[in-house]
Every structure is written in structure tokens, then in C-alpha cells.
Amino acid sequence: MTAATHRLTDLNAMPEAAFVAALGAVFEHAPWVAGGAAARRPFATVQALADAMRATVEAAPEAARHALLAGHPELAGAAARAGAMAAASVAEQAAAGLSRLSEAEHARFAALNAAYRARFGLPFILCVRRHGRASILRSFEARLAADPERERHTALEEVFRIAALRLAGLVAGEGPLAVAGRISTHVLDTMRGAPAAGVAVELHEVVSATETVPVARAETNADGRTDAPLIGGRPVPAATYELRFGLGDYHRRLGVALPEIPFLDIVPLRFGVADPEGHYHVPLVATPWSYQTYRGS
Amino acid sequence: MTAATHRLTDLNAMPEAAFVAALGAVFEHAPWVAGGAAARRPFATVQALADAMRATVEAAPEAARHALLAGHPELAGAAARAGAMAAASVAEQAAAGLSRLSEAEHARFAALNAAYRARFGLPFILCVRRHGRASILRSFEARLAADPERERHTALEEVFRIAALRLAGLVAGEGPLAVAGRISTHVLDTMRGAPAAGVAVELHEVVSATETVPVARAETNADGRTDAPLIGGRPVPAATYELRFGLGDYHRRLGVALPEIPFLDIVPLRFGVADPEGHYHVPLVATPWSYQTYRGS
Amino acid sequence: MTAATHRLTDLNAMPEAAFVAALGAVFEHAPWVAGGAAARRPFATVQALADAMRATVEAAPEAARHALLAGHPELAGAAARAGAMAAASVAEQAAAGLSRLSEAEHARFAALNAAYRARFGLPFILCVRRHGRASILRSFEARLAADPERERHTALEEVFRIAALRLAGLVAGEGPLAVAGRISTHVLDTMRGAPAAGVAVELHEVVSATETVPVARAETNADGRTDAPLIGGRPVPAATYELRFGLGDYHRRLGVALPEIPFLDIVPLRFGVADPEGHYHVPLVATPWSYQTYRGS
Amino acid sequence: MTAATHRLTDLNAMPEAAFVAALGAVFEHAPWVAGGAAARRPFATVQALADAMRATVEAAPEAARHALLAGHPELAGAAARAGAMAAASVAEQAAAGLSRLSEAEHARFAALNAAYRARFGLPFILCVRRHGRASILRSFEARLAADPERERHTALEEVFRIAALRLAGLVAGEGPLAVAGRISTHVLDTMRGAPAAGVAVELHEVVSATETVPVARAETNADGRTDAPLIGGRPVPAATYELRFGLGDYHRRLGVALPEIPFLDIVPLRFGVADPEGHYHVPLVATPWSYQTYRGS
Known part of the structure; x- marks a missing residue:
């Protein structure tokens, strides 16, 4: 805005x-x-x-x-x-x-x-x-x-x-109108028990079975979050989105031994936004061999 | 084979x-x-x-x-x-x-x-x-x-x-050669505490950032598994794969109330296979608002 | 039996x-x-x-x-x-x-x-x-x-x-009576992407807020499972149970660097059995800093 | 303090x-x-x-x-x-x-x-x-x-x-000394995709294999958190702790149909604190049939 x-x-x-x-x-x-x-x-x-x-x-x-x-x-x-x-x-x-x-x-x-x-x-x-x-x-x-x-x-x-x-x-002025939603994320490294810093994050809108459009790009900070929401301060257009995390690169930088083709490299989380004024907090809790997500708060 | x-x-x-x-x-x-x-x-x-x-x-x-x-x-x-x-x-x-x-x-x-x-x-x-x-x-x-x-x-x-x-x-003959790997899955519904039956599953090979090629298609049975591995009895070509689960349809059939655009609909799990003779068991443990995967056994 | x-x-x-x-x-x-x-x-x-x-x-x-x-x-x-x-x-x-x-x-x-x-x-x-x-x-x-x-x-x-x-x-004789339930487990190490072998597992019945009674004891095998169910071949008495996993010892044996008081050491999973003829598969999916369980199959 | x-x-x-x-x-x-x-x-x-x-x-x-x-x-x-x-x-x-x-x-x-x-x-x-x-x-x-x-x-x-x-x-005065640690929690209900409000939470210190001592007690608010950390503003004594969540009561209040002995009722999360000045955020992400925790941030 x-x-x-x-x-x-x-x-x-x-x-x-x-x-x-x-x-x-x-x-x-x-x-x-x-x-x-x-x-x-x-x-x-x-x-x-x-x-x-x-x-x-x-x-x-x-x-x-x-x-x-x-x-x-x-x-x-x-x-x-x-x-x-x-x-x-x-x-x-x-x-x-x-x-x-x-x-x-x-x-x-x-x-x-x-x-x-x-x-x-x-x-x-x-x-x-x-x-x-x-x-x-x-x-x-x-x-x-x-x-x-x-x-x-x-x-x-x-x-x-x-x-x-x-x-x-x-x-x-006082009392901003409640017209804004939010997409945010948080990356936790449960192999080390700490936030995952420096993970590249991309947000795409999924416009069809084969086409996506980039919406935002960021990197996680020391707390495993992006400095600003990926969408914030405005309605989140009702759509299907995909967050993509550069998890393989993150682990490589830490020196974790990975297979030549890592089990997890680019991790996509695909989710739908039905409420443009809602807060969609979509964390990634991951190791080189597992991950999960949920609608958080 | x-x-x-x-x-x-x-x-x-x-x-x-x-x-x-x-x-x-x-x-x-x-x-x-x-x-x-x-x-x-x-x-x-x-x-x-x-x-x-x-x-x-x-x-x-x-x-x-x-x-x-x-x-x-x-x-x-x-x-x-x-x-x-x-x-x-x-x-x-x-x-x-x-x-x-x-x-x-x-x-x-x-x-x-x-x-x-x-x-x-x-x-x-x-x-x-x-x-x-x-x-x-x-x-x-x-x-x-x-x-x-x-x-x-x-x-x-x-x-x-x-x-x-x-x-x-x-x-x-006796003693089959150890030339086969496997990709298998298992869908657990942790909202109901039971295997998820009737979930459509597709396996795709990811050949580039924008192109995937379908490899196999199946439906989960009463135990939440596919009747046969998605790849089995042969080496699993070293590549990046994507499993896609029709989770939204599964929940709709159960009568779960979902938003017009469900938070989770088609769930993609993207993973790499580096060992063609390995067993890649990639389960999906899910609710309408969360999921996770890991390399299982 | x-x-x-x-x-x-x-x-x-x-x-x-x-x-x-x-x-x-x-x-x-x-x-x-x-x-x-x-x-x-x-x-x-x-x-x-x-x-x-x-x-x-x-x-x-x-x-x-x-x-x-x-x-x-x-x-x-x-x-x-x-x-x-x-x-x-x-x-x-x-x-x-x-x-x-x-x-x-x-x-x-x-x-x-x-x-x-x-x-x-x-x-x-x-x-x-x-x-x-x-x-x-x-x-x-x-x-x-x-x-x-x-x-x-x-x-x-x-x-x-x-x-x-x-x-x-x-x-x-043919056709055993359907009188038996089961408690089983499976330990997955998602730091390494493999089953966790050699994990000590105890099953206790929780008889009051402060008292538990040991029921079974086992160790996970190479597939992360116990060789036999912790209870099997008989009804599972309707009760609250606690599985206890020696996760800290497992990680120490692998040489994982842990704090002097590890974040996870003995991990208890407490769950209730209401159906004595039911199959209660209660896995532990863990790293040194995270774990989860669910009713599996 | x-x-x-x-x-x-x-x-x-x-x-x-x-x-x-x-x-x-x-x-x-x-x-x-x-x-x-x-x-x-x-x-x-x-x-x-x-x-x-x-x-x-x-x-x-x-x-x-x-x-x-x-x-x-x-x-x-x-x-x-x-x-x-x-x-x-x-x-x-x-x-x-x-x-x-x-x-x-x-x-x-x-x-x-x-x-x-x-x-x-x-x-x-x-x-x-x-x-x-x-x-x-x-x-x-x-x-x-x-x-x-x-x-x-x-x-x-x-x-x-x-x-x-x-x-x-x-x-x-300016610049408080860095002498305080923290134990906090957050309960997410992934059956409904929302924070879990009104969950009773107890924190106990585990002083021996059979003895625990109550340390704090609280209830989750609308955001699924407790209004104040369970321990905060002072060092967290190095020890093993157990968080206990009244998950069964929470689901009963929501009208979720549970077995007579619920699969999950009182959920214990046992974890160790080695660093008295550390922040131990220990969330519970749960449904009636699954839960997980990790060291968060």
C-alpha cells in the first residue's frame, strides 16, 4: 500500500x-x-x-x-x-x-x-x-x-x-481499516534445534495446473522469518499459492553431507487462500529428510 | 520388469x-x-x-x-x-x-x-x-x-x-538380483486417526524447473497405501520426483467443511532419488490444515 | 497367549x-x-x-x-x-x-x-x-x-x-478368533533419514496420576521396529499407556553432540486404548530437537 | 524477579x-x-x-x-x-x-x-x-x-x-542484564487450522524417575499462547521439565467425538534445559490423534 x-x-x-x-x-x-x-x-x-x-x-x-x-x-x-x-x-x-x-x-x-x-x-x-x-x-x-x-x-x-x-x-489516521491480510512464514531447523537463517523463499501464485507467477522473494533472517510478510498491508488475492524454500542450499552451506541428488532440495508448500483479510502463517519445520507445515498463527 | x-x-x-x-x-x-x-x-x-x-x-x-x-x-x-x-x-x-x-x-x-x-x-x-x-x-x-x-x-x-x-x-530362479529400488507411499489421516483410503496419488518426474512427466498413478486402499509401489521391481531412475495427493477431494468426500479455496487441495511432495536401488518410502501424514512427510522405511 | x-x-x-x-x-x-x-x-x-x-x-x-x-x-x-x-x-x-x-x-x-x-x-x-x-x-x-x-x-x-x-x-485351527489387539511402534530418525536401531523402548500402564506399572520392554531392530509387538496375540487391556524411548542414549551412541542435559532424553508418549481388539501403532518420528507421534496403521 | x-x-x-x-x-x-x-x-x-x-x-x-x-x-x-x-x-x-x-x-x-x-x-x-x-x-x-x-x-x-x-x-535502568531465560509454549489445533484456546498447561520439574514438582500453571489464550512465559524474567534452572497439556478436555469442550478412553488426553512433553539463559519455546501441534513438538523460536 x-x-x-x-x-x-x-x-x-x-x-x-x-x-x-x-x-x-x-x-x-x-x-x-x-x-x-x-x-x-x-x-x-x-x-x-x-x-x-x-x-x-x-x-x-x-x-x-x-x-x-x-x-x-x-x-x-x-x-x-x-x-x-x-x-x-x-x-x-x-x-x-x-x-x-x-x-x-x-x-x-x-x-x-x-x-x-x-x-x-x-x-x-x-x-x-x-x-x-x-x-x-x-x-x-x-x-x-x-x-x-x-x-x-x-x-x-x-x-x-x-x-x-x-x-x-x-x-x-487512528484505527486503520481492516482491509489487509498476510502471508508469512518461519523456517525451523529441527536437525539443529534452531531457526534456519539464510533460506531463500519464493512465493508464487498458481494460476493453472502448469503455470505459476512469482509474487515475492525473500531470505530468512536470524530468527528464521522474513523481515516483512511475503504479502502484507493489503488483501491477499484469493488464490492458490506455492511457497518454495531453498532447503538443499541451506543444508549445503551448513556443511551437511547430502546425496548427489538431495532428498529435499527445493521444497514446495502449496496452499489456498480463501479469506483475503486472513493471516496465513505457513511455517516450514524441516530436516534434510523430513518436513512439515500447518496453518499457524 | x-x-x-x-x-x-x-x-x-x-x-x-x-x-x-x-x-x-x-x-x-x-x-x-x-x-x-x-x-x-x-x-x-x-x-x-x-x-x-x-x-x-x-x-x-x-x-x-x-x-x-x-x-x-x-x-x-x-x-x-x-x-x-x-x-x-x-x-x-x-x-x-x-x-x-x-x-x-x-x-x-x-x-x-x-x-x-x-x-x-x-x-x-x-x-x-x-x-x-x-x-x-x-x-x-x-x-x-x-x-x-x-x-x-x-x-x-x-x-x-x-x-x-x-x-x-x-x-x-532362487536369489533375485538386487537390482530393484522402490518408491512407495502411505497416507495417514490424523484428523480421524486412521489410514486415508481413496486418495488419488500421482507420481511425476521433475525434468526441469517448469516441466514434469507423469510416471505412475494410483489410489490408496483401506490401509492408506497403494496396492503396489509406484515404482518397484526395477531401478528407480536417479531424478527428482513429485508425488501429488488429491487431499482436498478426499476431505470433500468425507464431508469435511472446507473453505471455497481449501487450504490444502493438491499436495505436492518433491523429493530426490540418488540411489536407484534404494527404497524411498514417502508418507503423507495430513489433516485439512497440516501435513508432513519424511523418508520412512 | x-x-x-x-x-x-x-x-x-x-x-x-x-x-x-x-x-x-x-x-x-x-x-x-x-x-x-x-x-x-x-x-x-x-x-x-x-x-x-x-x-x-x-x-x-x-x-x-x-x-x-x-x-x-x-x-x-x-x-x-x-x-x-x-x-x-x-x-x-x-x-x-x-x-x-x-x-x-x-x-x-x-x-x-x-x-x-x-x-x-x-x-x-x-x-x-x-x-x-x-x-x-x-x-x-x-x-x-x-x-x-x-x-x-x-x-x-x-x-x-x-x-x-x-x-x-x-x-x-483354521480361522483364529478375533480376540487379539496390538500395541506396536516404529522409530524413525529424521536427522539421518533412516530407521532408528537400538532404541530402548518401555511400555508402561498408567494406573494413576503418579503410578505406572511396566508392561513390556524391547529394543528397536534395524528397521526401527521391535521384533514383536509390545502387546500382541491377546486383548490390549483398556487403559492409558506410556511408551518411553531412550532417545538421548540413541543419539549419544551415534556420536551426536548433545547439551549436558539433552533437550530430548527419555521421550514419553502417553496414549489411551479404548478398543482392546484394536491395533494401536504408535510411531516416534524424531530428531534430537523434535518429535511427533500419531495413531498409525 | x-x-x-x-x-x-x-x-x-x-x-x-x-x-x-x-x-x-x-x-x-x-x-x-x-x-x-x-x-x-x-x-x-x-x-x-x-x-x-x-x-x-x-x-x-x-x-x-x-x-x-x-x-x-x-x-x-x-x-x-x-x-x-x-x-x-x-x-x-x-x-x-x-x-x-x-x-x-x-x-x-x-x-x-x-x-x-x-x-x-x-x-x-x-x-x-x-x-x-x-x-x-x-x-x-x-x-x-x-x-x-x-x-x-x-x-x-x-x-x-x-x-x-x-x-x-x-x-x-537502561540495558537489563542478560540473566533471564524463558520457557514458553504455543498450542496449535491442526484439525481446525487455528490456535487452541483454553488449553490447561502445567509445567513440572522432573526431579527423579518417579517424582515431579509443579512449577507453573496457565491456560492458553485466543492465540494459543499463555499470557506470560511459564518461566520468564529469571534464569531457567538447568533441569528436566515436563509440560502437560489438557488436550482431551480441550477436544471435549469443542464437541469432538472421542473414545471413552481418548487416544490423547493429558499430553506430556518432556525436555531438558541445559542453558539457563536460553529461550525454550516448546510448541504443541496437535489433533485428537497426533501431536508433535520441537524446539522453536
């Missing part, structure tokens, strides 16, 4: 026009939401600000809420390709890999977008920063089959999720 | 010509080795027969031994491409994947074969049934750098290994 | 009187049960013989079944102290530790026996070879509270269990 | 006499050590103060150092029984269990004290807060066999350890 642009105390003290200028883009093409919140200042916490924006939307006439939903761009849709999308949406869709789709994938999104609009009369809205690529498609298909009343509710909740993430990136 | 063609008791009783016809191909283009062993009959065990063939080679004049080495085909070499290789060698090289090389790989083998012949005046000989593809290339490069005296010894040992495997496939 | 005295084929061929002499004591003070079974010979399996004895009891008049129950001795009761108990019962009660009770324990059994007889008009019958001492008392108290109809059924099932165990000890 | 009595900044500013009154008892019957350190004020850290006291001892004439050693009381010796020991020593020996010895144990200490004094002409000095009872006796016997020169050095180091602990208890 990039450094926040505004301090909550400053926002509380600004003229209304400046406040709306600062936060008008939190809800896509709907600066009136910031305007409604401006009247409820001051806010003690960022969460209170978020709640006020949500309350503004919920108190608005149905037509305004419809326009809010209708104003969102499609995923990987025409607006994106035509360069007509709001800046925040451009960045969000790019981070989810939607700006690098193959033609076949574009065609699939186009078909899904068309089907969704035909069925619900609205663009499909999803907080893509909470999803891996496979998870976006799974959600899309599941929601296409939903009851319209319920789907409208779901879409609005996604708008609030998008807004919360934008707000968390824009405003610093 | 295919069913043996001959019984040791029959071989002991045959006329010498029939004996040589039966076993003449055990040493490539060298039926004289079978001839020498024929005179030492009867044999109580297949190992005694193998020892007699080895003794025949070791007692032969140096020129005969040189001709024996010189008579072997190159790996993925001109003889193979021209269809001029002995039947046993054809099958052995094919099983090691050498009949399906890309042009680039062919070029690499051609260069190595040429360098080896230039340095040692002989074809490169390796018992390929004991090696995965990466291991063949690693051996090739290591042996290219060896001292000629020592390399000559290594080559002859490889000839004996090739012969032992051919003999084990041809002759049934 | 001691070597069986009779072969089933011999029993099938004996005169009836000899058959009754051989098996008359299987049901306490009730040789008529053997007599009834004699008429149904021959038996293909020991189980068929056991079934015939059971059928004889079930077909007998109610008064005969009542007499059968009434003819059993109390546990740790007057008959035992007066030396008036059948030989088989003497041995069975002794094995369960009932011949070595303190005066306080005797008083407790006397009170329970009296309460049971007052409530049900019969002695309390339990197949004590299936229970540890705490489990005997727990069963006694639970059954004192049972409905008389149901308790009568329970008592008769215990008579059949006692008879099955006596029969299994007396008769050898 | 009790709350410190003095702040380092105050000690730096005191008149010398007050300084010596405050710290005179840090070295047994040797206020001159505090006097020597007074002249080196001010101290930036408690460690600098400890170093100054040590330097004072090391710079003193040999006779003064001899008197310092000679002024220490014997362990469980005549001074202790006669009530003639310095207050700090009384508390230290009591905490190590030396005030509750049986007559036989007293006799053993008396014999060791006499032998030591005969051999070295000094009382045996040991920082008993760093040792369990068995470890005290082991040290005593080992040092009785030492070379006098080396033993004199060892005794002085023990004096410095005693002083460091007294100082840590008396003075608060």
Missing part, C-alpha cells in the same frame, strides 16, 4: 470543496458520496469516515445507487481497452493481471460481461484486489447465476470493498 | 549352444561372455550366474574387454537414429526418454558423444535405466572430466549394471 | 466325553455348554465352534442361563480370597492385578460387589483381560447404574468374551 | 556511602566491591555497573579474592541450618529446594561439602538459581574432580553470576 496522501486530522479541518476534491474518487464517478460524508465531520477514526460514506450511499435515493453501480467499468472491458477508465480502476485491474490477458481470455471476459449486462442491466463489479485470476472468473460465473435482488446487494458490497481499499490508501 | 523368459534350472541343463543363444545378448555384441559362463554351470542362484559372467569378462584379454566397451552404442547417437542398435538397447534408451529428444537435445548429446569419443576413444556407456534425463546429462559431464584409467573402470561397471538388469529380466 | 492344547481336527474326532473334558471349563462351572456343542461337530473353524457354544447357551432354558451367570466368581471377591475359584478365573484375575490389591482397594471392590449383588441378584461379571485396573472400576460403576434387563444382556456378553478368550487359548 | 529497588540514575547521583549501602550485599560479605565501583560512576547501563564491580574484584589483591570466596556459605550447610546465612543466600537456597531436603539428602550435601573443603580449602559456590536439584548435585560432583586452578576460576565465575542476578533484582 502506498503511503497515504492525507492525514485524517487535516481532512477534518478542510473546507468542504477540498475534502470532496481529496476523496471524491473513492467511489467511482460519485463525488457526491464524499460530499455527504463531509457534513458529518469530524471523524475520530478512518473507520468512522468509511462508515459515514457507506451511510451516505445507503441513505441516497435508489436511482443514485443505481447510477453508482452503472458508473463502474467492466472488468477487462471496452473502457479499459479504450483508455476511458478512472485512474484507480486502471491500477486495480492491472494489478490483478487483467491488463495482460490473451485474446482468448479477453474473449471470455467479453462474453461474461455481455451475459452479465444482459441479465442484470449493470456492469459486473468486483473488488479485484481481493482475487487471483482464477478466483475472478469463478466469482463471475457464480454471480451470473445469482438471484437479481441478491446480486444487487453483492455488487454494492463490492463497491464498499473497493472504496475501503482506496480510502485506506489515501488517508492516514 | 517383464516376466522372465528362462528358469535357472532349465539354463543349467541346456546344451551349451542353447545357453549361449538364451543369454548371448546380456553383454552387448559379446556372446562369448555367455559362452564362458556356460562352462561354469550349474548355478545355484541367479547371482552366481551373474558373478560367473562378470568373472569371464574380468579374465578375458584386455583387447576383448576393449572390444566389449567399443561395441556399445552411443546414447541417443547415430546407431539409435539409424535403427542399428541391439534390441535391448533400443528399449532401454526409449524408456529413459532418449528416443523423444528435441533437436536441441540431440545436438547436445551429439556434442557430448563426440567429446567423449575424442577423449577416451570409446562410446559413452551408462546404465540408463538407473537415471532420469537430467541425471544422464550430469553423469555424462562429470565423466568427461574423469581420469582415463578411472573412467575405463567406471564404464566397465556400467556394463555390468546393464548386464545385471538384462539378466534379471531374462532369468527366474 | 500360551500354546493351544488341542487341535480343532482332533476335537472334531474325539468321543463326546473327551470333548467335554477338553472344553468343559470354557464356560465357568457349565460343562453342559461344551456338551451341547459336541453334538454339532464337525467345525470347520474355531469361530464355528465358538458360535455353536454361544448358540447352546442362547437356546438353553432361562434358568440354566441364570445359573451360568450366578456360577461366576466375584471380582477380587470372597471366592478369590478363599481359594475357591476356577483355575482359569484365578489366572485371569491375577493378570489384571486383582490379586495384589491394597486393603483399601479390597474394601472398594467388596462394597461394589455387595451393591451389585443387592441390585441385580448376581455376581458382577467382566472379561478382565480386556481391562486395566482403572477401567475395571469405571465399568463396575457404570454398570451398577444400568437398567436390569440391559445389564443382564451385558453380563452374558461378557461371559461370551471370557469364553472366546479361553477357547482361543485352548484350540488351534 | 521482584521489582527493582533502585534506579540507575539515582545510584549514579548518590553519596558513596549510600551507594555502598544500596549495593553492598551484591557480593556476599564484601561491600568493598560496591565501594570500588562507586568511584567509577556514572554508569550508562546496568551492564556497565556490573562490569565495574567485576573489574574491582579482578583488580583486588589475591587475598581479598580468597576472602570473598571463603565468605560464601556452603550449600545446605551448617550456616543455613544455624540461620547464620546472608538474607540473599537464604532466599536463593530456598528457591532451589535446598531448605526442604530429607535427612538423607542433607547427609549427602554434608559429605560433598566436607570433601570439597578438604580438597580446595573453600566452600563450594554455585549460582543455585541457575540449577535444578539434580543439576546442583551433578555440578558438585563434577567440580570435586576438577583441577584446583581451574576450579578456583569456576568458583569466581559463579560468584559473578550470583552477583549479576542480585544486581538485576536491585537496579532498574
